[in-house]
Amino acid sequence: MKGRVILTAGEMRAAEARSIAAGTSVETLMERAGQAAAAAIRRFAGPMPALVLCGPGNNGGDGYVVARALAAAGQDVRVAATGEPKTAAASAARAAWGREVHALADVEPAPLLIDSLFGTGLTRGLLRDAAAELEALAGMARITAAIDLPSGISTDDGAILSPVPDCDLTVTFQTLKPAHLLQPAARHMGRIVVADIGIEAASDLHEIARPRLAAPGPESHKFTRGLVTVIAGGMAGAGALSAGAALRAGAGAVRLQAREPVHGVAAAIIQTPGDPLDRIDDKRIGALLLGPGLAPDDEGRALFEAAAGSGHPLVLDAGALRILADGAALPAAGPTAILTPHEGEFAALFGEDGGSKVERARAAAAKVGAVIVYKGPDTVVAAPDGRAAIHAATAHWLATAGAGDVLAGTIAAMRAAGMAAFEAACAGIWLHGRAAALAGPFLIADDLIAHLPAACAECL
């Protein structure tokens, strides 16, 4: 299932321009935006006294519409502005408000603060006085709501340009923007409402949504459900987590191939201790996972080369990524591989420069011709063809030992079940996040595995 569309500031401006060219005026769009935001704020906060802060651009224009709509609904509303509007639409909205506009510097606080200072047009941090006023007024409010984005955030990469209030609600228009999901901005959003204002918007960037999984049917057998082979490294516990995750995420059969027997894993996991490359030429292997517990030594490199030459769909994590960063090569042809680097592994592989996390993931995917799962509190997936997706992480307690091994195993299960690489990565990330939400804040990686079946069951 495709998740909600995400547009950058430039793409949103282009979509808006197309809509205007097709006959919908910017004033109409602003009216729709402001009315929708006011309705969402009333649903969220009820009729408490409100203060709307309006900036100079069209974000400020939306704010004047919000103020008028709340006042029309009988709410006690005041407006404060940084100065005169700079656009014709915002001027018209201010005129239609028709009541007093206070100076931001000396306005009294209100229990409901509505931040309509800056949205997608912000190009630099707020001036120190404006940022301080915003922070102080938000600190004195019971509820803070942002129009489009909390002010001080860079739309496309989620950077914080000046101090940003912690909002309880953010109402954005037509589509999400990258900053709604990318950190460090995403933590300031509160609940996000996407209001339809009638603009046509399409993108190759989406939010990761709940996948659709098929329940096993009468024709299913273990190999149609997918055979995952996990080549365990020297620290076989990591491979055991991956294998357990693959099994609980629905793989029909999982082989855990280590030099020594691995104790304490599910009896259903097939073990043939000895040669980790045992039966690597089995044509039925649907995903070959290498990296968890793997050291970047001679044996690790030999296993990497064998895996890369096997022709199976690969999922490469941890030690396999270090071997890749040290100069090993991905297969030049064959099924699209999936790489699952965290921040440090990504930097070692691809460097630290290159724009937003989405742009960096896209460039990396294009460079190596593989699907990149760039992990973190805001995991981004990118495919070599330019498609990308962001996961709106809510379960931050995934930052625990072994969680990455579980993710790699979950993705391998999706791949072995027949999903294409990009879809398998997105599905695995969603299931992993959902399992974390179900397991709760004090989970250990093993608990994630235990909650994968319930997460999968939500996708049938």
Ligand SMILES: NC(=O)C1=CN([C@@H]2O[C@H](COP(=O)(O)OP(=O)(O)OC[C@H]3O[C@@H](n4cnc5c(N)ncnc54)[C@H](OP(=O)(O)O)[C@@H]3O)[C@@H](O)[C@H]2O)[C@H](O)CC1
């Ligand atoms: N996209 C749509 O379809 C719709 C969007 N709406 C709303 O419009 C805003 C975007 O409006 P825009 O006017 O482009 O941008 P902003 O209102 O966010 O701000 C731009 C103005 O602010 C100035 N600016 C930028 N940074 C700062 C700063 N740090 N301090 C002071 N001033 C700043 C900028 O001028 P500069 O030339 O000085 O850069 C602009 O004057 C979008 O977010 C939606 O809320 C529509 O209403 C509905 C359709």
Ligand SMILES: [K+]
């Ligand atoms: K805003």
